Amino acid sequence: MFRGEMMKSKLYVLLTLLFITLMLLTACSFGGEQPVEENEEITQKEELSEKEREEEIENIEEEYEEEIPETTNYENDYKMMSPFTGLGIDDIYYKRAVAVSIENSPAARPQSGLDQAEIIYEFMLEGGITRFLAIFWPKVPEKMGPIRSARPALIETSQFYDSLFIHAGASPRGFALLAVNDVLHLDQLYKSQYFWRSSKRLAPHNLYSGREPLKNYLDSLSEKEYQEQFDFLTASIISDFEKAENITIDYWGSYSVIYEYDSLDNNYLRFLNDKTNPHLVESDEQLKAKNIIVQHVKTSTIDDVGRQEIDLKSGGEMHLFRDGIVIKGKWERRNGRIVYLNSSGDEIEINPGQTWIQVVPNGTDINY
Numbered sequence: 001m002f003r004g005e006m007m008k009s010k011l012y013v014l015l016t017l018l019f020i021t022l023m024l025l026t027a028c029s030f031g032g033e034q035p036v037e038e039n040e041e042i043t044q045k046e047e048l049s050e051k052e053r054e055e056e057i058e059n060i061e062e063e064y065e066e067e068i069p070e071t072t073n074y075e076n077d078y079k080m081m082s083p084f085t086g087l088g089i090d091d092i093y094y095k096r097a098v099a100v101s102i103e104n105s106p107a108a109r110p111q112s113g114l115d116q117a118e119i120i121y122e123f124m125l126e127g128g129i130t131r132f133l134a135i136f137w138p139k140v141p142e143k144m145g146p147i148r149s150a151r152p153a154l155i156e157t158s159q160f161y162d163s164l165f166i167h168a169g170a171s172p173r174g175f176a177l178l179a180v181n182d183v184l185h186l187d188q189l190y191k192s193q194y195f196w197r198s199s200k201r202l203a204p205h206n207l208y209s210g211r212e213p214l215k216n217y218l219d220s221l222s223e224k225e226y227q228e229q230f231d232f233l234t235a236s237i238i239s240d241f242e243k244a245e246n247i248t249i250d251y252w253g254s255y256s257v258i259y260e261y262d263s264l265d266n267n268y269l270r271f272l273n274d275k276t277n278p279h280l281v282e283s284d285e286q287l288k289a290k291n292i293i294v295q296h297v298k299t300s301t302i303d304d305v306g307r308q309e310i311d312l313k314s315g316g317e318m319h320l321f322r323d324g325i326v327i328k329g330k331w332e333r334r335n336g337r338i339v340y341l342n343s344s345g346d347e348i349e350i351n352p353g354q355t356w357i358q359v360v361p362n363g364t365d366i367n368y
Contacts, residue, residue: 084118084137086232086352093138094223096184099158100209101167102132103148107205110280113144114287119229121357123153124299126306128252133157137226140218143282145208147188147195150174153310153359155183160337162224166214168195168207171307186217230340231349244326244368249294249358257358259292261324266351268292268321290353292321293340295331299361310359312338319366320348326368 080089084097102111104122114120117134125131133154134144150170155177158165168188170178178185186209188195194213198206245261247268258275259268270279270287278286295318298311313333318340320327329342340348360366 081228081232082118082137083226083228084135085354086228086230086350089138094225095138096218096221096224097135097137097161097163097226098140098214098218099154099161099163099165100134100136100144101148101150101154101165102134102144103146103205104130104132105205107202108146108148110282110284111146112208112282113141113210115281115283115285116141117354119355119357121154121157121359122257123151123310123359124251124361125151125308128255130251130255135161135163137161140211140214142212143208143210146201146205147207147209148204150178150185150187151307151310152177153308153312155181155185156312158185159183161226164218164221166194166209168204173302173307184221186214230355231347232352233349241325241327243324244321245324246368247292247321248365248367249360250365250367251360259289259321262288263324266290266323267353270356288354289356290322291350291355293348293350293355293357294319294321294366295338295340295357295359296362296364297359308361316362318348320350321368322351 080092081087082089100113102108102114104111111132113136114132114134116136116139118137119135121133121135122130123133131148131151131154136144144166147166147168150165150167152171152173154167155165155170155174159181163184165183165185167185170187177183178187186194188207194217195207195209196213197203198208200206245263247259249257251257254273256273258271258273260271260275261268265288267288267290270289271277272279280286296316298314298316300309301307302309315330315332318329318331320329320340320342327342327348329340329348331338331340342348
């Protein structure tokens with residue numbers, strides 16, 4: 001009995017081992033076929049046509065692009081910043097800035113090119129007439145003017161920017177300053193090929209220059225890399241400042257400049273004498289400013305004609321108008337340039353965009 005049971009047990013063990021062996025052989029056979037199928041798939045892909053290959057690549061690229069948001073394309077989003085306006089520019093420029101003496105008598109209006117300048121200075125000259133010094137960089141407009149004569153304050157300011165100064169003649173002191181300081185300049189009296197006169201206006205209010213006549217000359221100049229001219233705001237935060245949405249600057253007699261704040265565009269619209277007279281350029285666009293700096297200076301009359309000596313060295317009071325507010329401070333001459341400081345003695349921060357610098361005699365009424 002016992003022996004029979006032993007035989008049955010051995011037979012059971014043998015059958016079990018045989019079953020396990022068959023299972024292992026089946027598994028090995030099934031697993032061994034997989035690489036063959038993979039190899040066949042690879043061979044088939046290698047035999048795809050060139051068109052099918054290109055289609056597969058395009059499909060993969062489309063799927064990849066869909067996974068990456070557009071905002072990660074930093075190379076396209078990044079732009080160089082203009083040292084004069086704080087605005088983005090498409091390329092790196094090392095061109096020389098151009099400073100142009102532009103007339104502002106009634107016969108000279110509307111002017112050309114002022115709307116395209118980076119920085120515009122307005123100086124009070126003899127007889128209550130003001131004159132502009134418009135700074136252009138890196139590009140020069142097709143038409144700038146009317147161009148008139150130089151004064152020492154315009155020449156000195158153009159030198160702050162190591163610019164090419166463009167003018168038509170000068171006052172006696174202006175000629176002396178041009179000679180003594182060896183200023184880089186083009187004077188229409190001696191270099192008329194860089195200028196033209198318009199038949200639509202009477203002389204002397206019809207002299208212009210621009211991109212085409214100046215191109216070859218500008219290309220011949222040595223390159224100049226400019227440092228940032230102002231501290232530009234990245235975000236405007238306003239708190240505890242005095243409102244200034246309507247500004248009147250009384251230069252002389254019947255001439256005054258008016259700015260009105262446009263909160264929608266965060267600009268100041270410019271008017272002359274009253275708000276029925278917007279200051280337009282030749283394209284009928286109204287001039288506007290992102291920032292207005294009023295720079296108070298010492299002045300004195302130096303001859304019978306009434307020419308003014310404007311002190312750009314001693315410093316003085318300053319008002320900055322931006323974002324519908326006013327910031328009071330002072331200006332100083334430092335290392336060949338003028339800096340504008342707030343009441344804490346820090347350099348002012350301004351909005352990216354065009355800046356107007358209104359240079360006024362001490363005691364000028366500024367109402368806002």
